[in-house]
Amino acid sequence: MKTPKTALQELLNRGITPQYNLIQVEGAVHEPTFRYRVSYQDKDAMGTGKSKKEAKHAAARALIDKLAVTQENLANHNTPGGEEEPSGNPIVWLQKMCIARSWPSPLYEMEMEEVLPHERQFTIACVVLKYHEVGEGKSKKIAKRQAAQKMWQRLQDQPLEPSQTMQLLDDDGNEEQINLNDRSINFKALLDDIANEQRFEVTYVDIDEKTHSGMYQCLLQLSTLPVAVCHGTGKTILDAQMHAARNSLEYLKIMPRF
Numbered sequence: 001m002k003t004p005k006t007a008l009q010e011l012l013n014r015g016i017t018p019q020y021n022l023i024q025v026e027g028a029v030h031e032p033t034f035r036y037r038v039s040y041q042d043k044d045a046m047g048t049g050k051s052k053k054e055a056k057h058a059a060a061r062a063l064i065d066k067l068a069v070t071q072e073n074l075a076n077h078n079t080p081g082g083e084e085e086p087s088g089n090p091i092v093w094l095q096k097m098c099i100a101r102s103w104p105s106p107l108y109e110m111e112m113e114e115v116l117p118h119e120r121q122f123t124i125a126c127v128v129l130k131y132h133e134v135g136e137g138k139s140k141k142i143a144k145r146q147a148a149q150k151m152w153q154r155l156q157d158q159p160l161e162p163s164q165t166m167q168l169l170d171d172d173g174n175e176e177q178i179n180l181n182d183r184s185i186n187f188k189a190l191l192d193d194i195a196n197e198q199r200f201e202v203t204y205v206d207i208d209e210k211t212h213s214g215m216y217q218c219l220l221q222l223s224t225l226p227v228a229v230c231h232g233t234g235k236t237i238l239d240a241q242m243h244a245a246r247n248s249l250e251y252l253k254i255m256p257r258f
Contacts, residue, residue, distance in 0.1 A: 004060035007099045011067060012040060018063070020056050038063050064096060065156065090149035097155060098128060104226075106151065108144055126151045187245035194252065200224050202248075204241050220244035222251075 008018060023046070024035040034055040035048045045066050047058025094106055111134065112123035122140050126133045126147035131154060135146030195202045200223045207217040215233040218240035222228040228251055232244025 004057040004064065007096060008038070008060040008064050011064060011096060016040070018060075020059065022052070040067075043067060090145050090152055094126075094128075094148045094152045094155075097152060104129065106148065108147065110140070128155065131155065187242050187249060191245045191248055194249075195222075198224075202245075204244070206237055206240070216240040218244045220248050222248055224252075 012018065018038050018040040021037050021039070022034065023037050025032050026035075027033040031050070033048055033050060034052050035046060036052070036055040036059045037044055037046050038056070038059040040063065043063060043066055045059050045062035047055050047060070047062055049055035049058050091106075098105055107127040109125045109127065110122070111125050112121075114121040114123075119138055121136060121138065122143040123134060123136050124140065124143040124147050126135065126144075128151055131151065133147050133150040133154060135143045135148070135150060137143035137146055191202055203221040203223075205219040205221065207219065210216060211233055215235065216237050216239065218232045218234075218237065220230045220232065220241070222230075228248070230244050230247040230251055232240045232242070232247055234240035234243050
């Protein structure tokens with residue numbers, strides 16, 4: 001799963017690195033809140049978080065959205081009557097937004113194909129999480145782009161920061177809130193319990209090569225539909241596996257059936 005910083009870097013030209021600057025640290029000493037600004041050319045955005053890393057990711061997500069707004073405005077400006085294909089690509093920008101927010105990729109479904117006098121009309125639905133938008137056009141491509149643009153605009157109003165709690169059922173069938181920020185939780189054991197209950201397999205693949213900072217790496221594959229692969233790092237192999245398990249729980253949390 002790509003981090004917002006990685007997704008932002010991919011949006012920019014190769015060799016160009018956005019600048020991250022610490023703007024403010026506030027709150028109690030034992031529970032500080034960091035505010036970062038990320039800048040790229042004449043664009044910048046702010047982000048806050050309980051750690052420097054979290055604040056940088058929040059700033060990167062905000063800048064991705066701002067860049068997407070600029071691209072969409074250019075596309076709309078070059079779209080006479082809203083029926084011609086825009087110079088920008090809403091499908092790409094929606095995909096980038098989902099990557100940056102660690103959401104599942106958009107799903108597109110053909111809903112209707114009408115044969116009108118002298119022309120055909122297509123209707124395509126775009127689905128992201130629990131959200132559903134529909135686009136129409138004289139071609140499948142135009143209908144798909146319109147659906148993606150409507151979805152992108154709708155998701156602008158959704159929170160950038162997903163909830164860090166996961167709702168599960170305990171042994172007595174009662175709802176239990178799990179805080180994914182609680183480092184005392186055995187995320188591997190928790191993931192195994194969910195896998196047994198939902199009947200999917202969990203496979204850990206330890207990577208021999210360490211990160212640039214000397215951290216161990218691990219890939220974790222879930223045999224869900226669709227199949228998911230999550231990444232984790234840590235000071236030990238076990239820590240890397242635990243981190244990958246936590247990221248997998250984050251992924252499962254935003255999937256509609258979990």
